[in-house]
Amino acid sequence: MARRTQRFTEDDFESLEGRASKTEQKKAVQRMAALGSQLAELPKKKIEQLPVEERLIEALLDVQLITSHEARRRQFLRIGKLLRNEDETMILSYLTPQQGLKKQAQLLRWVDRMIAQGDPAIKEFMKMHKAAEHHAIRQHILRVQRDIQKNLGEDAIAESKQGLTNYVQQVALISENS
Structure with a gap:
């Protein structure tokens, strides 16, 4: 069976402009996780004063109590995802x-x-x-x-x-x- 060629219009490409690819989204989460690790190094008082969601503050405080390497890595990925919603x-x-x-x-x-x-x-x-x-x-x-x-x-x-x-x-x- 012959494969039908799909014709793309200029509107199709314009709708995709500015949209991040999956790879870019993953790298953004990794960057945010790295920033989260730096936020977690801040003193407890400064973390509590951050003007962010309560879930993020709790996650930052929780990561200080986690000792397992893998658990910390997963927690930082979670923090990175939470940071995406912040300014x-x-x-x-x-x-x-x-x-x-x-x-x-x-x-x-x-x-x-x-x-x-x-x-x-x-x-x-x-x-x-x-x-x-x-x-x-x-x-x-x-x-x-x-x-x-x-x-x-x-x-x-x-x-x-x-x-x-x-x-x-x-x-x-x-x-x-x-």
Whole structure:
């Protein structure tokens, strides 16, 4: 029996634009789990003050009591899934003071440089930060550049640039502790 060829329209591809693949979703959970492990290292008082869901606070406090390696790994994956529902910028604001103002300013310069220069700057950033993924950075940069080209306004451009900034900060935090 002959196989029927399926014709895709431009609308089919536009509906998929901006949607993360399964692999990207899994890597995002792994990044969030790594951030969760750093959150779990915070003092108990600071964890209790986090403006997040109660389930996440309980999970962060529970992981401090778990001694089995495998159980801790699973708990961090759970924390990563819970973190997906939270505001990344707020979570990073609790972790970035550990980096210091100089490092934060340096990361913001990297963001601007990668937007302006593209692949050469991305490759250089990836050499310094082993947790970085070329595809993810490239997608964030393309979103920023698309918003600039379409003249969507300062709010839309700032929002897409904040997504890139959040990713760069996550990668820097993970790379420092690896």
